[in-house]
Amino acid sequence: xxxxxxxxxxxxxxxxxxxxxxxxxxxxxxxxxxxxxxxxxxxxxxxxxxxxxxxxxxxxxxxxxxxxxxxxxxxxxxxxxxxxxxxxxxxxxxxxxxxxxxxxxxxxxxxxxxxxxxxxxxxxxxxxxxxxxxxxxxxxxxxxxxxxxxxxxxxxxxxxxxxxxxxxxxxxxxxxxxxxxxxxxxxxxxxxxxxxxxxxxxxxxxxxxxxxxxxxxxxxxxxxxxxxxxxxxxxxxxxxxxxxxxxxxxxxxxxxxxxxxxxxxxxxxxxxxxxxxxxxxxxxxxxxxxxxxxxxxxxxxxxxxxxxxxxxxxxxxxxxxxxxxxxxxxxxxxxxxxxxxxxxxxxxxxxxxxxxxxxxxxxxxxxxxxxxxxxxxxxxxxxxxxxxxxxxxxxxxxxxxxxxxx
Numbered sequence: 001x002x003x004x005x006x007x008x009x010x011x012x013x014x015x016x017x018x019x020x021x022x023x024x025x026x027x028x029x030x031x032x033x034x035x036x037x038x039x040x041x042x043x044x045x046x047x048x049x050x051x052x053x054x055x056x057x058x059x060x061x062x063x064x065x066x067x068x069x070x071x072x073x074x075x076x077x078x079x080x081x082x083x084x085x086x087x088x089x090x091x092x093x094x095x096x097x098x099x100x101x102x103x104x105x106x107x108x109x110x111x112x113x114x115x116x117x118x119x120x121x122x123x124x125x126x127x128x129x130x131x132x133x134x135x136x137x138x139x140x141x142x143x144x145x146x147x148x149x150x151x152x153x154x155x156x157x158x159x160x161x162x163x164x165x166x167x168x169x170x171x172x173x174x175x176x177x178x179x180x181x182x183x184x185x186x187x188x189x190x191x192x193x194x195x196x197x198x199x200x201x202x203x204x205x206x207x208x209x210x211x212x213x214x215x216x217x218x219x220x221x222x223x224x225x226x227x228x229x230x231x232x233x234x235x236x237x238x239x240x241x242x243x244x245x246x247x248x249x250x251x252x253x254x255x256x257x258x259x260x261x262x263x264x265x266x267x268x269x270x271x272x273x274x275x276x277x278x279x280x281x282x283x284x285x286x287x288x289x290x291x292x293x294x295x296x297x298x299x300x301x302x303x304x305x306x307x308x309x310x311x312x313x314x315x316x317x318x319x320x321x322x323x324x325x326x327x328x329x330x331x332x333x334x335x336x337x338x339x340x341x342x343x344x345x346x347x348x349x350x351x352x353x354x355x356x357x358x359x360x361x362x363x364x365x366x367x368x369x370x371x372x373x374x375x376x377x378x379x380x381x382x383x384x385x386x387x388x389x390x391x392x393x394x395x396x397x398x399x400x401x402x403x404x405x406x
Contacts, residue, residue, distance in 0.1 A: 056114035062248035064241035237266035246368030259319035
């Protein structure tokens with residue numbers, strides 16, 4: 001039955017969607033499955049139940065998440081209800097999406113700690129009065145083995161193995177474990193438990209969301225429509241923005257840190273960040289594309305817009321002043337210690353030797369969180385080596401600064 005609907009995997013562009021109000025709500029999406037189902041859902045004389053699932057794999061939501069959260073806000077403003085689903089049960093499995101190796105599952109303590117911050121961060125964008133916060137442990141802890149087997153029986157192993165990441169791991173003779181195959185099944189069942197009308201997620205979640213459609217059919221529900229959103233590349237300009245990769249800008253980052261991280265993106269990513277993260281007018285974006293606006297000024301404007309959105313105009317202005325004084329004019333405090341090294345040194349070892357961190361493991365964590373800068377540029381590569389003469393200033397956080405000389 002699942003194979004008979006493989007046409008759902010074909011892309012349906014927003015331009016194919018019927019008349020208002022659908023196009024406005026579809027703006028900025030990559031794909032809708034299916035446009036007809038989506039239009040039919042919107043024609044119902046009731047608020048839709050719109051699902052977004054997030055596993056609490058780390059305590060921070062980031063700008064990549066904001067794309068989906070803002071789309072959910074659009075639906076709230078149109079009168080619909082958002083279900084912000086915290087995947088505390090699925091986080092114990094570990095989402096295998098896009099992974100070339102098994103993702104390490106989190107402990108219950110880690111999940112609880114991370115989930116605590118999700119509600120507050122999500123409500124920076126979502127309307128609390130139109131948001132239903134749920135945890136999938138509510139039903140999964142009560143499900144039982146018999147019911148889980150019944151659910152798993154609805155999806156074939158062959159179908160699950162069609163996922164690109166699973167196929168690649170098998171082709172490379174890398175381990176693929178049974179619990180990972182259960183992940184999309186459990187995520188799909190969440191849509192059944194919530195009776196979702198629409199599920200929104202990144203393009204990397206498409207397979208899992210389609211499983212939700214199929215399971216809803218099996219359990220006698222009208223299948224949810226599926227809406228995919230673009231994936232935002234991280235600070236490295238290559239991989240998607242991710243807590244796991246440490247290349248992200250957190251929604252709760254301090255203004256100066258948020259501004260500095262955004263200034264560190266590769267120049268070629270500036271236009272994409274404008275397009276996905278701002279409401280800049282077409283002529284403004286055209287000026288960035290053409291080079292009519294200098295790349296440095298374009299990134300300053302981008303950083304100012306985004307920091308103002310989350311912290312206010314005054315904080316954005318202070319963040320810009322901080323960046324210009326500390327990084328562009330290199331106004332490093334006179335009290336900054338001077339340290340000499342004869343040859344290049346691993347960044348984590350340098351931080352330890354300077355007593356900026358108590359251990360290399362703590363240094364790794366700070367690098368992955370974007371808290372380390374060399375000559376004003378945020379470093380996200382834990383293997384980075386500091387070269388004396390070529391590199392001059394090391395900063396960790398806001399207060400730990402050192403001049404490095406050969």
